[in-house]
Amino acid sequence: MEEAPGFRIAFGKRRWLTGALVALLIAFILCAIIIPLTIFRTVAVGYGAILVDPIGGTISGPITGPAWFLKAPWVSDVHVYYALDSVGMWSEGDVQGDYPAITPISKDGLRIEVDVLVRWSLDNTKLVDLYKRFPMLDWKDSAVSSVVRETARDIVGQYTAIQIIENRSIITQALSNEIKTALYAEESLLDSLENIEVDLRDIDPPVEFLKAIESKLAAEQAQLQAEFERNRILILANASAAEKIIAAEGEATSRLIIADGTAESIQIIAEDLGINATELTNLYLTLEALKEIAKTTGNFVVILGDEGLTYLIPLEQEQP
Numbered sequence: 001m002e003e004a005p006g007f008r009i010a011f012g013k014r015r016w017l018t019g020a021l022v023a024l025l026i027a028f029i030l031c032a033i034i035i036p037l038t039i040f041r042t043v044a045v046g047y048g049a050i051l052v053d054p055i056g057g058t059i060s061g062p063i064t065g066p067a068w069f070l071k072a073p074w075v076s077d078v079h080v081y082y083a084l085d086s087v088g089m090w091s092e093g094d095v096q097g098d099y100p101a102i103t104p105i106s107k108d109g110l111r112i113e114v115d116v117l118v119r120w121s122l123d124n125t126k127l128v129d130l131y132k133r134f135p136m137l138d139w140k141d142s143a144v145s146s147v148v149r150e151t152a153r154d155i156v157g158q159y160t161a162i163q164i165i166e167n168r169s170i171i172t173q174a175l176s177n178e179i180k181t182a183l184y185a186e187e188s189l190l191d192s193l194e195n196i197e198v199d200l201r202d203i204d205p206p207v208e209f210l211k212a213i214e215s216k217l218a219a220e221q222a223q224l225q226a227e228f229e230r231n232r233i234l235i236l237a238n239a240s241a242a243e244k245i246i247a248a249e250g251e252a253t254s255r256l257i258i259a260d261g262t263a264e265s266i267q268i269i270a271e272d273l274g275i276n277a278t279e280l281t282n283l284y285l286t287l288e289a290l291k292e293i294a295k296t297t298g299n300f301v302v303i304l305g306d307e308g309l310t311y312l313i314p315l316e317q318e319q320p
Contacts, residue, residue, distance in 0.1 A: 043067050046083030048127045052076045062127040082122035087140055090115035090201050102149055104156040114152050115201035126192035133188060143188050151182045161205040172200045
């Protein structure tokens with residue numbers, strides 16, 4: 001049994017109407033979901049929302065969080081972080097900060113490694129102007145990091161590597177102050193940076209240079225120690241020599257005193273006995289000589305001859 005043409009047309013129209021109604025319903029549901037999402041927006045703590053209207057050609061805001069706000073569906077909102085932010089330029093082995101350490105050249109041509117961390121916050125009243133200057137929100141890369149590198153090159157280039165080692169704290173403070181001053185004065189940042197803090201983590205010449213300095217200091221220390229030992233030995237030698245000289249001078253003085261006393265005694269004895277003082281002196285000297293000989297010689301007989309001649313006759317020692 002064939003269907004009537006009128007029935008087919010009516011059925012087709014009903015299917016088309018059903019499809020259209022379903023499409024409208026889906027579109028309505030999508031609009032009900034999407035439009036509120038594009039109209040009702042939130043901004044988090046520490047962020048400022050900048051409203052960009054491509055139709056009106058305007059940029060307005062910021063709306064600082066935490067907050068809800070309404071906007072037209074065609075207006076885009078750009079969220080800019082203005083609370084405490086930082087950029088780190090440091091290296092520790094294979095680990096580094098946002099960027100590797102800065103490596104400016106010293107006055108004597110050595111590459112110095114500078115580790116630095118810079119912190120700041122943004123003036124939220126300047127966010128719109130800052131966005132217009134940096135629509136990619138890349139002021140950290142394009143301005144802040146660049147200023148820090150240039151300032152480090154300028155300051156480090158004024159000193160030799162030795163001066164940097166010897167005046168590390170002074171140079172570190174000077175570099176910190178100059179970086180802060182340069183960031184505040186940077187025109188491209190439109191005076192938007194606040195509460196800038198600069199932390200110089202480290203500033204070091206090359207490791208090879210430090211090793212060379214250590215070797216030199218060790219050699220100088222060894223030289224100083226050798227010089228000290230040499231001076232100590234000389235002082236001890238001089239002291240010993242002086243001691244011997246003083247002892248010798250004392251011994252000589254003692255002998256002179258004894259000799260003078262002996263001569264005076266011989267003179268007195270000779271006068272008392274009424275004999276010649278010279279003969280008595282010769283006798284005294286002979287006896288003194290015999291006493292010294294007796295200390296190192298065995299038994300002997302002394303024979304005093306004429307004209308002062310003296311004869312020594314050793315005696316044979318008895319065998320035990």
